[in-house]
Amino acid sequence: MIKLIKPYISFDEVEKEFREIFESGWFTKGKFVEAFREEIKIYTGAKYSYLATSATTALTVCLKILKIGEGDEVIVSDFSFPATANVVEDVGARPIFADVDKATFNMLPEELEKKITKKTKAVIFVDALGNPSGIHEISEICKKYRIPLIEDAACSIGSSENSVRCGNIADLTCFSFHPRKLLTTGEGGAITTNNPAYAKILDVKLNHGSILVDGKFDFVDVGYNYRLPELQAVMGIKQLKKLDQIVRERNKVKDRYVDLLNPLGFKAQAVSADVLHNIQSLVFVVPDEVDRDNLILKLKKNNVETTLGTYCLSGCTYFKNKYQDIQVNSQYLNAKTLTLPCYDGLDFTFVKEGILRSL
Structure with missing residues (x-):
């Protein structure tokens, strides 16, 4: 069988680090997770980066950051994997489907403007199959109407527009590291942003809603465990380099x-x-x-x-x-x-x- 894609990672590449992790017993929240976070930040040019269990959980957290819920609308690219709209449904909001260009497969700017209402709380632009064509134009429209832009970059690690890499364009960007992706950690994802206010919330949300006060954890918000393990972070680091x-x-x-x-x-x-x-x-x-x-x-x-x-x-x-x-x-x-x-x-x-x- 000629397969759709072959992974760009082998066991030989990760064996040394895997052995180190097993011998240390440190499987989560360790040095490889922090190193992968840092490498994603450097690679994309974003100021802040966070790891997650998938692009789906990453998108969900981004909607939570924006306090989107019942009665709100989120305009989404209509040509995408269902997760793009599922996360909007999951928080109780309504996905508003924007048609796409038949050549690039990406959201049409005129369709976006036509569907903006007072209920619009965010736009999710999908880099269809890794193609970010048109995202800067969409970003300008979002700025015009003061609507946050989330980039569903599940497929587009390594892509860029105007020499700016995906992850450093939208207000919030979500990546996937699923096995069908160029960079795979088995399952996994990431969030990048340049907004310090969003970063501050992510620090709490992705740590069970906790902050450290006088050496003790205080749970100040509803949070989540969407952590990427150390073993998967090693896989990500190796592939990002090439x-x-x-x-x-x-x-x-x-x-x-x-x-x-x-x-x-x-x-x-x-x-x-x-x-x-x-x-x-x-x-x-x-x-x-x-x-x-x-x-x-x-x-x-x-x-x-x-x-x-x-x-x-x-x-x-x-x-x-x-x-x-x-x-x-x-x-x-x-x-x-x-x-x-x-x-x-x-x-x-x-x-x-x-x-x-x-x-």
Whole structure:
């Protein structure tokens, strides 16, 4: 089976540190967690960074920081994994779905402005499949209306726009380190911010709501245990050191795909001229005459793992039944996008033979 992605980490790379952790018995809140936090801060350019158990828990904490709850609205990019909207539902607020650009797959600025109301308490911009194209324009709109911007950067560690890395653009940024990501810790996530007020709250919220007073803990707020363990932090540190190289390699793979698939009518996800895309997922829009789902099944029979791009949130059964507000472009992309295997050393024979045979 040609897999979608292979992890950029091996046991040999972490064996020494893993042994050290086991021998010390210090599995949490240790030096590797603090080192990983610091490395993320340096890499992104953000002033503050925090680790979490996933991008989902990270997004939830960010909504809590902004005191978003019942009666509030949060505008979200409609083409994303359901977690983006689930966290809004979970705090009792309403997700307002903003349609996306059919080329970049990202939130359209005109759709955002059209949906801002007095109830809007935040905007969640999704770097679709690692692509931050347009985030600075969205940020300017949020500043204009004085609405906090949360960047769902679950896929975009290593990406940038205007030479500014994801994690150093929005008011709050949330990363994922899931196994499908370029940097994986098995499960895991991170939050970055440049806002000292938000950082002060995160210090408390991510420590069970506690502060240290005269050597004793005082619990001054509702908090959480969303800690990343030491073992996972080691994995993160190792991969972050080679992330830029990984991004360069994946862009070369994308260029090869484009050369092969453009003549067949496949269109790669577009990125702005000022964007470095980490190619977290390599996604094409299939030709109009091609049944994407059938193509996925045929490629599977040829031992090639593929999947859809991602989801039209407003078209998912739960949100469709509750809000009946399906976004047209997102719905189109839900049906017509295809994610293809992407990693260094990929044998492209399957593109010439498997895809051609499947069309």
